[in-house]
Structures are given as structure tokens and as C-alpha cells.
Amino acid sequence: MRDRRDRIRAITEFGQSASGYEGLNVLVTGADGFIGSHLTELLVRRGASVTAMCLYNSFDSHGWLDELPVDVHGEVKLLRGDVRDPAFVSRTMVRVDVVFHLAALIAIPHSYAAAQSYVDTNICGTLNVLEAARANDVMRIVHTSTSEVYGTALSVPISETHPLQGQSPYSATKIGADMLAEAYARSFDLPVTILRPFNTFGPRQSERAVIPTVMRQVLDPAAVSIRIGDTTPRRDFTYVEDTASAFLALGLCEQVVFGRAYNAGSGDAITVGDLIDMICALTRCSKPVEREDQRTRPEKSEVRALVADSTRLQEATGWHPTIGLREGLERTADWWSERLASGRVRSELSFAT
Template sequence: MLRQGSAGYEELNVLVTGADGFIGSHLVEGLARAGATVTALSLYNSFDSHGWLDDIDASLREGIHAVRGDVRDASLMRGLVARQDIVFHLAALIAIPYSYAAPQSYVETNILGTLNVLEAVRASHVTRVVHTSTSEVYGTALVCPISETHRLQGQSPYSASKIGADMMAEAYARSFDLPVAILRPFNTFGPRQSERAVIASVLRQALDPNVSSIKVGDLSTIRDFTFVADTVAAFLAIGIGQRIEYGTPYNAGSGHAVTIGEVAALALEATGSHKPIESESQRMRPEQSEVRELLADASRFSAATGWRPRTSLREGLVRTADWWRSRLERGRVRRERDYVT
């Protein structure tokens, strides 16, 4: 039984892998606000940086222990997992274009890294590990909306590696009775997201005075976007939810789909920009690898936890545009490393 305080996470020791990334850093903030003692793992680098963790408000840092390392290091993971109550595993290589060039690195980080986390949990007294999946494992929708029973399709080396990681999580739940919860977020957007993501790219280009037009890839593909605060709420819900079935995935998405062209137009509206939108061939995936449509059926997750997204696409775009505007005004635009989620 999970030990819970009045806010759910009070007095719990929690490890977050991939904590220096977009979603990971927001999750660390959410856990700290909920009263958890958080160990936040970021990828080691020589720049004395903890990624987006460095942007977290100082008032929250007292409950955060930031460490550097790599999920590919099995010994390190055993040491970090020991004495934790809950583990949120977000660390992954996620940039789809780079997966075509370096697929082995995706296998090593996404599959073997996940194996190391699961083995470490198996050797500990962790009450739950939350494994992070992705809607990319579904490939192009065969039926919409997409439920968890939809066929898995490896349409890129990245998605294939995440399918392998998901199957490892399922196997450990079945084979070793490991308490593995699997969360499958659909496309998340918001502050701190790197420009490899379409919304971040469009907003930055729209606000950058040195850019005359908005360059994007395929405008006709369809996606289901969820604001990062709602995705974090999904992680918090699955982390302590009492009705979660281990070893089976739960979709987390808005249930509303838009084309990339439509979301780009809404992003321009959020910034007040009138720049033209141009589709560039070099920004497109290989034809047989492109995922044409993603639309979530999150009813199973909502029934189990009561989770529902609260932020509309328009509101989320405005809030994200405000963040980008602030970054540009302060000259702090940077490209996030591809390692973390």
C-alpha cells in the first residue's frame, strides 16, 4: 500500500529520471510543491548544469536533491533507487529525426536504460515505478480515437525503441510482479520545450524579429496536444492512484485533434504575428515513417484516476507564447539537449 500524506506525496521519497528535461523539470516542480522529497536525475555534462532544473524557483529547491548521471549505468541506478518510495522514469532519447541517424543509441538509452531502472526497482522496496511511454508507439491511427488496445507500430527507430521499453515494463510486471504503472502521454507542449517540437518552433519563429516567415514540416498531419501542466497532473495521478493496473498502459491526452496547420495558425494568433507559414521538405519525416494522425481515448485513465485536462489549447498557447517572449527579451533562448523528455 502506498504511504500517503494529506496532499498525496507528503513525506514520500521520489526519484525522477530525465528530470532536466521539458516534462521532467515540470514534474519535479509539481512533486516538490506536493511535499515530496525529490531526487532529480539529470544527464551528466561538463558545464555544471542541471538543464531545466536550473530554472526552478529557489523557493522549491529545498525539497530537491539534484544529481547527475546516466540511466545506462546500472550500478548508479541501483544506488539512486534504494530508499525511494516512488520512481518516475522519464529519461529517454526522444528526438525522432536523430533516431534515423543513430538508432543504436536509442536502443541503449530507451530499452537498456529502462531495464536498468526496472532491475534497480526489483532490488529495492519501491512501492511503484511509473514508466513513461509515448503516443508515437501507435504509429498512424488505424481507428480514432486511439485506445490502449490499438496495435503498436514502429514507424521510426525512436518509436520502435519505446515499444521495446514498454514491453520490458509489461514483462517485469507480469514476470516479477513488479509495481510498474505505464503512462502514455500524447503530444505535450508548454514552456521549456525544445524547438524540435512544432509548437515551440512556431512560437519562437513568430516572436523572433529576425525571422520573416514560419518554417514547418507537413501541415496536414493531425495531433492531440496537451498542456504540460495537465501532463504533470497525469503523472501525479498515476503515481499514487489506488485503482491503477500494473503492466498495462494508460493514455493521457485531450481527446481533441487539430492539424499542424491549424495549430500553427492558433500559435500565430497567440503571438499577434502575421508572418506567412511555409512548409519545408527537410522538416518532413520519410513518407512511410510519418505518423499521420494521433487522437487519444483517455477514458480508461480518467475512470481510474479522475484525471482530465483543464487547459484549453488556446490558453496553453498563450501561456507558452508568454514564456517564449520572456526568453527572447532576456536573450536566453537555447536549444534543449535531445536526451531528456
Template sequence: MGKLVAVTGAEGFIGSHLVETLVRGGARVRAMVLYNSFGSWGWLDDLPPEILEHVEVVLGDVRDPVSVREFMRGAEVVYHLAALIAIPYSYAAPHSYVQTNVVGTLNVLEAARDLQTPRLVHTSTSEVYGTARSVPITERHPLQGQSPYSATKIAADKLVEAYHLSFGLPVVTLRPFNTYGPRQSARAVIPTIISQIAARRPVVRVGALRPTRDFNYVRDTARSFQAVGDAPAERVVGRTLNTGTGVEVSVGDLIRVIADVMGQQVQVEEEQQRLRPEGSEVMRLVGDNSELRAATGWAPHFDLHAGLEATSQWFLEPRNLAHYRPDQYTI
């Protein structure tokens, strides 16, 4: 096996796929999982044994600077994915988002500075752009905090920028647009739709139908992390790079595509409790990925139809669908 890399938020949706991608690429992976008393490794528990034998799992918490520093010690690349991500819950518990997304990132930056980590890949989000003022969205688009979640991610991104400019920290900020695929929380729109159809609910209940998004299949997103972790420093260090397909689809049209992929006819209902406050809803997101392509050679392999087929097949497995509660809306 090759170099040692470390992944925070490894038990999550994108994190678990990234761990798998990195191991298959020949890396030794140290994976931070949020400490819990259940002995759960989150979605890492679902990875095959031949992957897990190359993963060192560490229970910790990015909010604690000591555990972060020890976790990162000796890693050649640190991929920082740990974050609170559910936008509706950020309205209810904004302090927790500041502690995890802002203070947690500060702890990672301080550890990287102390340990002289050769490369830190920080995870941003397309939500920092807010509703698009121009499309496709480039990395120079203004940042707009339209939810407490996006505000904390903007703060984290700016801390990363500051540590690069102030201390020369070798950082890359990767800004994925909407990622989807197996293992994703039902807090996101695609698993919300697919899980209800897979459970044969007669009515699919969603939030707003008009917003548009740029959807990336998770294996492509994981490859983009790997690409910026491996690229020559002069091509990526100090930069923010979008991961997107450049294809825009509304939530309403997305439901029709998913229903077609799954061979079902569905009724759709907008539920008031799923709607964001009017000024907080991001109406349009579609990304320009040309800088990432030029810097690393990355390009998406999955179009929306292929990604939705793979995702729906995963959800149709009873043991996978059992992780979800299609009749329950959780913020």
C-alpha cells in the first residue's frame, strides 16, 4: 500500500465513498469517525472486508483540537469532510453548526500548521454561492449565506483561505455541487424521492419543485477529491475548485426522471414543512467545472440517468431501504 492519507467525516455518505476510492487507488487510510458509545462506524460498516483491512478507524471529534492533531499526525494528505450538513436543522441549532463547521475546521487548520501537513483538502459546498447571479457558476461568483449552514461553510472556506495566505498552508478547497448516490441521507432530495418510490408510497412528498440543481454521482465526487489530493502542488494548492457536471435540472423534472428510471408512475405533493423560508431557498445552482478539469484532468463519468439507475438499484435492496423511514420527515 502507498501513502498514508486521513479522512475526517469518514463515516458519512461522501466520506465512506472517498475511503473506498482511496483504498482502491492504493492508499493507506486513517478514518475519523465521530465518537459514539454504540461502536458504530457509520457507513464504513458497509464497506467490504478487503477495503476495511486497509483502513485504520479512529473515534474522535473535530471539535476537539487534541484528538484532531493526533489523528492527523503523519498523514501526507488530509481530506477534511466532517461537517453538519442538513440545512433545515441549521435553522433550529445554528450553534452546533458553528462548533462543527467553523471551529472544527479551525482545529484541522491549526493541526495541519503545527504538523506541517503536506496537503489539506477542505470540503466546501455549492450552497455558499446562494441563488445564482450568473450561470454557469464559476469559482469567482459572490458568496451568499442564505442559511445558517451555508454561512458556517463560508466562514470555514474563508479560514482556509486565510491560513493559506497568512501561513502558506498547502490547502485546496473543493466545492462539490449536489452529490447523490448510495448511502445518502434522506435529508437530500434524491434519496427522499427514491426511498418513497421504493417503499411504494402512492404520493411522493417533497419540498419546492422549482429550484434547480447540478447533480453529481458520488463516485465522480470521490474521484474529484482523489484528483486534487494527487495533483501537482503548483496546479491546485491555494485554489478553490468546483466539482459539477454543468447540467441543470429542476426538482420537478428530477422526479419525473426518477419515476421513469424506476418504472413507476407517481403523484407528487409539495409539503409545507419541507419548504425553506422564502429568502433562504436557493433557486438555481449549476456549476462550471472547467478549472478542475484543467488542473487535474477530472471529468464526470456518470450522467444523471446512469447515476440514478445505480442509486435506485441500491435503494431497492430491502436491507438498504431498511435504513430509511420513507413516511417520516426529519429536519
């Protein structure tokens, strides 16, 4: 383990933390997802040898990785499996230098209906990753948390010392996974750190999230209105390329404290209602907005405000967002417009609640 830690220290001491993944063997769990696919792409462009773990399925699909640019896709080792399988995870981590653990069940509404599956994947799956990293002397693990662990803010902006509040089964399982990562750092000196992204948005995001579901309805001529739930919560949105850069920053930085969480967010918040107005203005959409109760969370479960204090991450790594909300929304609108024009989105409406 000492040789591997010396290797990562040598890389960072030469000031290459922004692009110093050349020659490193990197594993990304959950690489087939929204953030995972962007992180995989960025790692390849930074010179890493990337193994992308995707959830096995019978459709011969690697999720969003199937839509990576050809020059990137050809450089990725695609691996199907499941973080719930400890033997598989352990075999996957042989000779791996850095692990970015993103595999998780994330749909908050579904967590109310199938809480056990979230425990199995988010908690037990994380335990398998930590045990495998420990057994294989991995030199750095970046575990993915979520701003949802804070619940409704008791004070804003939210720093990492804010109390953790499980306001959904999903957030409760992410709190449990975070505590496992902290415990393994304390108990076994495991070099694991925790990234806690606030709301991330951009191309490839599922319509479960608010920005893509609004963007789809705004741009799809088959939608005569914009159907949405509660428009009053405030959210801190970060463009996906900036979130991916935060992962890379934590993956090499020597100033991080193992077992500690680091927020990644812009520090600016906007209500869902004002966000819809901004998207409509950017796209010149005049469709009416209709509230649907089925899209709202249970009364005591809604998180009213999430605004990040990312000072800890910025001081440790120098990271800060570079793409503002307006520019990110423009890029996202361009992506949705292209997909709708090319027919790669189903014509029938089935917008997520």
C-alpha cells in the first residue's frame, strides 16, 4: 500500500492534480448512469485506464456509456455486474489504484415503495466496495453521497457539519453508506473520502429529476403544458461537468481528510418555479404550468431548501464551478433538442413523477 500512496503523492506534488490520471487504473462503479458516464468520459480524456462497472441487464446495454463519443468509448473497459455481489466486486478491484463509487439506487419516489432494495444496493453495496478496496490495497476511494442527507436545512448555506436528517428511505440509506465510509477510514485507515454533490444537471440525466422533466415538456411538441409538482423548494444546481471535476479533484488531492465529507455545489439557489421561468425564457416557451399532486413528495418528506457551502472542498482542492446555471441550461436544452429532433426520445409522453 505504501508504494501506491507514494505514487499518488508524487503525482500531486508535481502539480498535476487536474490532469494527473495518466497511467492510473481507475474503477468507476455506476458508470452507466448520468454522472458516472460523464466522470468516465473525463477520466479517459485525462489519461486514465478506466474500468466502467455497469449494472448487468438483459438488453445488452451499458446505459449512457453506449452514447459516449467513439474515441472515448473505445478506451473504456466495460464490465457488467452488481455491487451487491461481494465476490464480483472484490475480483473487479484487483490492481485498481483509484475507485469512484457511484453505484446506487437514486429515485427518491421509488424508495418509499421498495426500501429494502435501497438498503441492499446503497448500504450493502457500499460495504462490499469498502471491503474489496481494503483487501486489494486501493490507494484512494471516493464514495458518492448526496445533499439529500441533510434534509430540510436548519441553516443555509449548508456545511458538512449540518445535522444529517433522513427524510426519505433513499436519504436514510445514503446516510448509512456515508457512516460506513467514515467508519472504515477510522477503523481500518482506509483511504476513503466522501463527495456530497448538490443537485447536478445536464445531458443524459433521467426525467426523474426536475430539470430534464421540465426541459422535455418545454421542448416536446407533444406536451401541451408543463406538469410539475411543488414549485416552492429551493435547489442549488451544478452542471455535470463541474461535478465530475469535483470527483477528479478528490481522487488525487493529498490535503483531503479520509472519512470526511466534502460538499460540491455552486452556493446559489433558485426555486423550482423560478427555474421553470428561466427555462421557458431560454427556450421561448409559453406553455402553461400545471401542478400535479402525484409529483409531490409526502408532506413530511419534502426537502425545502438545499444550498451548498463548498468551502471545505475548495480549500482542500481548489475546485469551484466554472459553468453557470444559465449556460448549463442552454447546453442541456441543445442536447434535448437534438435528441427530440433525431427521434431518440419516445414520442408518447411518460413523464416521471
